[in-house]
Amino acid sequence: QVQLVESGGGLVQAGGSLRLSCAASGRTFGNYAMGWFRQAPGKVREVVGAINWSGDSTYYADSVKGRFTISRANSQNTVYLQMNSLKPEDTAVYYCAAKVGPLRYYLGPDDYDYWGQGTQVTVSS
Numbered sequence: 001q002v003q004l005v006e007s008g009g010g011l012v013q014a015g016g017s018l019r020l021s022c023a024a025s026g027r028t029f030g031n032y033a034m035g036w037f038r039q040a041p042g043k044v045r046e047v048v049g050a051i052n053w054s055g056d057s058t059y060y061a062d063s064v065k066g067r068f069t070i071s072r073a074n075s076q077n078t079v080y081l082q083m084n085s086l087k088p089e090d091t092a093v094y095y096c097a098a099k100v101g102p103l104r105y106y107l108g109p110d111d112y113d114y115w116g117q118g119t120q121v122t123v124s125s
Contacts (some may be wrong), residue, residue: 009119022096038092050105
């Protein structure tokens with residue numbers, strides 16, 4: 001079992017930056033592949049990025065590649081999402097998710113076992 005708590009969301013102007021954090025409970029955080037997802041009103045939840053258990057393998061959606069960076073600090077039970085050059089279309093509720101499994105990382109919402117409550121990111125134009 002792991003519990004996830006996101007923080008760091010807020011209101012930012014286009015072109016600005018935010019850093020989201022996802023703090024995990026439990027002593028086995030290092031066993032989990034982690035993902036960041038987002039969901040805008042009226043849209044399906046989509047993957048933003050994913051990272052393997054050790055942090056040396058990452059995936060990014062094309063829409064955020066080159067602007068967002070996912071990282072993790074297993075000693076602090078935390079995964080991060082650094083978001084730069086934010087655009088109004090990045091506005092959404094952002095969620096982190098955790099999964100134990102044989103793959104490096106997972107890209108589908110249904111793949112994940114644990115979810116945080118989400119944090120709102122709003123980018124104004």
